[in-house]
Amino acid sequence: MPPREYNTVDEVEALHKDEQFDMRFPSYLGFWKRSVPGLDEEPRFDMYDEPHLKRKKQILKDHPEIEELYGYDTNTVWITLATVCAQVGLAYLFGRVLTDWHWTMVLVAYTIGGSLSTQIGIIFHEFTHNLCAATSLQNRWVGNLGNIPMIIPLAQSFRRYHLEHHTYQGVYGYDPDLPLEWEIRLIANDPIKKFFWLIIYGVMYLGRGLAQQKQLSRWELYNWAWTLVCDLAIYQLCGA
Incomplete structure (x- = not known):
């Protein structure tokens, strides 16, 4: 109304x-x-x-x-490449070179690694709105490039659900940015639960999709396969 x-x-x-x-x-x-x-x-x-x-x-x-x-900025492609190289480079450094620097690794992972991961999240948003390259296909591959150090397949699911968010903004049951009923009941007004919920908020896109029984799209399946290959390659390169 x-x-x-x-x-x-x-x-x-x-x-x-x-x-x-x-x-x-x-x-x-x-x-x-x-x-x-x-x-x-x-x-x-x-x-x-x-x-x-x-x-x-x-x-x-x-x-x-x-x-x-209006338009796109191809500089984002180079920023993505640099961010991914930095993440993988740090993984190699602590996986192959500084293997006994455990607390240093934790500190670097939290500060530098966390900042780089946040940068990847911003890149995901930019490629979702086709702001990194001329075509939708090129933008999708910018997203896949950014997904390399993220361990789990996030890029294409973020694109799908973020565009649904813009389409159904604020409509309960359709806007994937809104918590589901079970999330509301589970988290409620508990600040500690909210803290941990925010930590895994990116994964909640996948969780909400599964809870709503949405089928994985073709590009999401590609993203899963791509991520598996990249994870295995990083494991071989950087060690356990």
Whole structure:
């Protein structure tokens, strides 16, 4: 149901004293209440549309010159290659050379390795939106390249579910960025559970897909095979 039209924020607030007005007015009309940890047991839901498409239309109407900035940046390919080489290089360093530097390895893995893995996550997002190369196929292979040091096949599943997120943004049961009912019940408002849940959040894309009984796509199957081959190659190169 679309939100009712009002003239001013004051008029709306006068009608709904007990609810908080969405200050994205007038681009987005609606009322919302956020879920407060420690007070609310259930997440908040509303029936209003999401604002991104409206914002896009309004921004382009006011500033059409923004479209001149559209396009892809092939520098991301070189950044991806450098990031992958750095990850594999560190694996070789501690797997073949500094084999007794255990605590140093843990520290480097947490700081440098964690930062590089975050960079890979950003690259996944860029290739998903075809921002790394001219064609969709080329972008997919940028994603596969970035997946080499990640051990598990993430690139193509991220692409699939992130695009579904944009298609069904905010729609429960369809937007894969929203937690499923069992996640809500399991994690609830427990800060410790939330901490560990966030650590494995990337894997939750796969978990939600399995929970919703979604079949793996052709590219996801390719990603699994590619990752298996890369993992075996890294194991042989860098050692156990």
